């Protein structure tokens with residue numbers, strides 16, 4: 088059994104990203120401890136580069152905002168799945184704020200071994216996800232993590248567009264494989 092945290096990067100509580108994340112979680116949650124952490128439920132400030140996390144207890148940020156609750160969820164995580172809408176060819180700003188503030192504890196304190204990536208975007212461009220996938224690959228290399236897989240969904244824009252997409256089954260099966 089693994090502790091899995093799914094970080095959902097859309098503030099739309101019933102949007103395409105969370106739908107994809109829930110499909111992943113459906114079967115994965117039968118054999119694992121799965122928690123969805125959505126940016127919709129937390130207010131997290133960006134990193135201000137004070138570097139005090141280098142020397143603070145647990146490498147946690149000094150900022151006393153909702154990130155305190157998120158650190159708690161990461162303490163025992165074995166696998167982290169990042170689920171994001173594409174915003175300007177990157178992940179959402181709300182999610183990036185969380186990811187940046189995980190950097191030092193990920194390097195020194197957490198025991199995360201594997202990452203997964205779920206992405207949705209409106210365009211049909213073949214290379215839509217390339218910038219994020221390259222970043223994902225670099226993070227895997229830097230932190231010496233294994234990828235459990237990726238599910239990339241093009242052509243979904245409005246709430247509900249992902250309904251009926253074969254990608255939901257793909258995400259479900261990725262969850263089953265854990």
Ligand SMILES: Cc1cc2nc3c(=O)[nH]c(=O)nc-3n(C[C@H](O)[C@H](O)[C@H](O)COP(=O)(O)O)c2cc1C
Nearest residue numbers: 097102103104172173174175176208209210243244
């Ligand atoms: C600020 C912003 C920037 C976006 N940038 C892109 C983009 O660069 N490429 C793209 O394909 N879709 C882009 N989109 C569309 C979203 O990725 C798409 O609507 C997605 O389905 C939203 O996910 P959600 O339903 O989980 O919120 C953008 C949306 C917003 C709000």
